[in-house]
Amino acid sequence: MRKVPVIDPSRCNDCQSCIELCPGVFRKNKETGAIEIIELPDYPEDEVEEAMSMCPEDCISWEEK
Template identity: 45%
Template sequence: MSLCNPVIDSYECSGCEACVELCPEVFRINEVTDKAETIHVQVEKTDALLEAVAYCPEKCIVLE
């Protein structure tokens, strides 16, 4: 499985938590900012990760 670096545009993130629910091994909510952040820099490009990217209502997650 290939690796990627998920990047979140924090300005656009609404903190809806959809990405955390779909892919909790990659995303978490920062308790200070109430926005999503990644737990690791490099992660495996799993179906759950692709689903989280697709379902983000703000379309603010990019895989680099």
Template identity: 40%
Template sequence: MARIVYIIEQDCQGCGLCEDICPEVFRLDEESEVARVIEPKGGPEDLIQEAIESCPAECICWEEE
């Protein structure tokens, strides 16, 4: 089964680590200062997983499609 990544935006601290690790998938919104998923299937799963594990707010998750 395929997985897509999502962010629990209300928990995001806006640190930008996810964008640093996988900019193809994550982008820090300058206006709201929270990360957003710009392309849920747009990057390598290993980099997405690294972003998930690196997130200090633990707000990035996988969801079964």
């Protein structure tokens, strides 16, 4: 099992704090404009958790895959 961050797009307000904090994990999809997670074999847990704690909508969470 590995932990993968996921964003709830219905709650994301596009503030982009997650991208500022963690540009290696979060990005804005150029076509849809949605904030999304970059596919990585592993995610830097501390950085992702910092982004989670900074997210004003509390819409980033871990999923076990």
